[in-house]
Amino acid sequence: MEAMPREAPATRAAAPSYRIVAAARDDDPIEGMAREVAHSLRDRPPWLASKWFYDDRGSQLFERITLLPEYYLTRAEAEILEDHAEALLARVRPREILEIGSGSGRKTRRLVDAGLAAGSLEAVTLFDVHRPSLEGWLQGAAAHHPRLELTGIVGDFERDLGSVPACERRMVLFLGGTIGNLHPDREVPRLLKGVAGLLGPGGSFLLGVDLEKDPDVLEAAYDDRSGVTADFNRNALRVVNRRLGGDFAPEAWAHVAFYDRDRRWIEMRLRAEEDCRVRVDRAGLDLAFREGDEIRTEISCKYTRASLEARLPGTGLAVSEWLTDARGRFALVLLEPSP
Ligand code: AVJ
Numbered sequence: 449m450e451a452m453p454r455e456a457p458a459t460r461a462a463a464p465s466y467r468i469v470a471a472a473r474d475d476d477p478i479e480g481m482a483r484e485v486a487h488s489l490r491d492r493p494p495w496l497a498s499k500w501f502y503d504d505r506g507s508q509l510f511e512r513i514t515l516l517p518e519y520y521l522t523r524a525e526a527e528i529l530e531d532h533a534e535a536l537l538a539r540v541r542p543r544e545i546l547e548i549g550s551g552s553g554r555k556t557r558r559l560v561d562a563g564l565a566a567g568s569l570e571a572v573t574l575f576d577v578h579r580p581s582l583e584g585w586l587q588g589a590a591a592h593h594p595r596l597e598l599t600g601i602v603g604d605f606e607r608d609l610g611s612v613p614a615c616e617r618r619m620v621l622f623l624g625g626t627i628g629n630l631h632p633d634r635e636v637p638r639l640l641k642g643v644a645g646l647l648g649p650g651g652s653f654l655l656g657v658d659l660e661k662d663p664d665v666l667e668a669a670y671d672d673r674s675g676v677t678a679d680f681n682r683n684a685l686r687v688v689n690r691r692l693g694g695d696f697a698p699e700a701w702a703h704v705a706f707y708d709r710d711r712r713w714i715e716m717r718l719r720a721e722e723d724c725r726v727r728v729d730r731a732g733l734d735l736a737f738r739e740g741d742e743i744r745t746e747i748s749c750k751y752t753r754a755s756l757e758a759r760l761p762g763t764g765l766a767v768s769e770w771l772t773d774a775r776g777r778f779a780l781v782l783l784e785p786s787p
Contacts, residue, residue: 465590465598466586466587466589466590466598466599466600467598467599467600468579468582468583468586468599468600468601468602469599469600469601469602470601470602470603471575471601471602471603471604471608471611471612472603472604472607472608472611478691478692478730481500481691481692482692482730482731482732483731484497485500485688485692485728485731485733486728486731486732486733489728489731489733489735489743490733490735493742493743493744494735494741494742494743494744495743495744495745496684496688496743496744496745498629498684498745498746498747499577499604500684500687500688501680501681501683501684501687501745501746502551502577502578502581503578503683503686503687503690504578504580505683505686506680506683506684506687507551507552507578507580507581509676509679509680509683510551510680511552512676513672513676513677513680516669516672516674516676516677517672518668518669518671518672518673519669519672519677520665520669520777520778521624521625521658521669521777521778522624524773524775524777524778525555525623525624525625525656525773525778525780526555526558527773527774528771528772528773528778528779528780529555529558529559529780530558531771532771532780533558533559533561533562534562534565534566536562536654536769536771536782537559537562537563537565537566537568537569537619538562538565538566540619540652540782541566541567541568541617541650542563542568542569542617542618542619542650542652543568543569543570543571543615543616543617543618543650544569544570544571544572544573544615544617544618544619545559545560545563545569545571545572545573545618545619545621546572546573546574546575546612546615546618546619546620546621546646547572547573547574547575547620547621547622547623548575548576548605548609548620548621548622548643549575549576549605549622549623549624549626550574550575550576550581550582550585550621551576551578551581551624552581552584552585553574553581553584553585555621555623555624556572556574556585556621557589559619559621559654560572560589560593560596563619564593568617569596570595570596570597571596571597571598571599571615572589572596572597572598572599573598573599573600573601573612574586574599574600574601575600575601575603575605575608575609575612576600576601576602576603577602577603577604578602579600579602582600582601582602583600585600586598586599586600605622605639605642606630606635606638606639609642609643609645609646610642610645612646614646614648615646615648616648616649616650616651617648617649617650617651618646618647618648618650618651618652619651619652619653619654620643620646620647620651620652620653620654621654622639622643622653622654622655622656623654623655623656623780624656625656625657625658625748625778626656627639627655627656627657627749628657628658628713628714628747628748628749628750628751629746629747629748629749630749631747631749632712632713632749632755632759636749636759637759637762637763640759640760640763640765640783641762641763641764643765644763644764644765644785645764647785651784651785652768652782652783652784653765653782653783653784654780654781654782654783655780655781655782655783656778656779656780656781657751657756657778657779657780657781658748658750658751658777658778659750659751659752659772659776659777659778659779660712660750660751660752660755661750661776661777663707663709666707666714666750667705667706667707667714669714670705670714670716670748671703671705675703677703677705677716678702678703681703681705681716681718681745681746682698682699682701682703682718683698684718684745685698685701685718686698688728691730692728692729692730692731693728693729693730694726694727694728694729694731694733695726695727695728696726696728697724700720700721700722700724701718701719701720701721701743702718702719702721703716703718704716704717704718704719704742705717711747711749712749712750712751712755713747713748713749713750714746714747714748714749714750715744715746715747715748716744716745716746716747716748717742717743717744717745718742718743718745719740719741719742720737720738720739720740720741720742721739722739723736723737723738723739724736724737725737751779753767753770753779756779756781760783760786764785764786765783765784765785765786766783766784766785766786767781767782767783768782768783768784769781769782770782
């Protein structure tokens with residue numbers, strides 16, 4: 449049978465559009481997660497990567513964290529953007545904004561508006577593990593800015609940045625203090641080198657960094673009175689249960705968050721409140737935990753200008769602007785390729 453060519457509606461303008469692509473060339477994401485979790489839960493001490501917090505529920509819980517009175521990071525960063533985004537973008541004049549770990553993309557809007565005001569911006573690409581967050585943002589952006597070239601890339605920024613195509617006058621954003629989740633010696637230099645490799649001619653990198661401060665303030669931000677962060681922390685277990693056929697009892701694990709003053713990072717853990725046996729079918733795990741055993745779920749490293757700059761040699765990047773909020777809690781750092 450012959451297919452009839454369908455007629456395009458002649459009078460309607462093209463619908464605003466965007467595209468979403470997967471970064472990982474290889475495997476089934478569940479397969480990959482199973483392999484990683486099989487390794488990390490057998491490690492001594494056991495741990496789970498913090499990217500596993502972010503399914504639909506975890507992404508919503510994080511959005512609630514950003515509204516908590518104790519969690520100053522988001523507001524401090526927003527203050528800096530409010531004060532400096534326009535002038536910054538007018539100076540840098542990016543053609544493309546590429547945001548990694550974009551989440552809900554609320555801050556992205558501020559920078560996109562500044563890029564449009566500067567008259568230079570033509571394309572926006574968001575890179576995140578959570579596809580629905582990308583869809584939500586891109587849909588809204590397509591409706592408001594039909595002329596922007598909009599792309600979402602679903603991927604793991606620690607592994608898949610190499611699949612992002614090259615581009616001129618690109619401004620990479622890595623905001624919110626998410627760099628804190630990376631190990632400062634082992635993972636941060638690799639990430640910075642990866643980003644440097646994405647910057648074409650005229651490229652720049654805007655990085656949000658949480659700064660060292662009174663440990664009581666830090667600990668309150670990661671152990672709020674209303675218990676939202678505790679729920680967020682336990683979500684890692686729910687995600688393992690659902691995706692990998694696990695049988696963790698999330699309510700039997702207590703939220704632990706403390707500032708490690710030597711390593712200068714917040715560490716979040718889950719502590720077993722009773723002896724238990726846990727199976728994770730798809731990861732081939734059958735684990736025994738004793739009361740008091742802990743699983744590390746996140747580090748969130750805090751920096752000073754000096755300790756951040758100490759990570760830069762060998763990455764191909766140098767600081768060209770260091771902007772903080774009025775209370776010096778958080779920094780937005782503009783990095784550019786070093787000669
Ligand atoms: C989204 C990675 C910036 O480390 O502060 C919030 C995640 N963890 N509360 C952070 C988080 C606990 C957050 N980042």
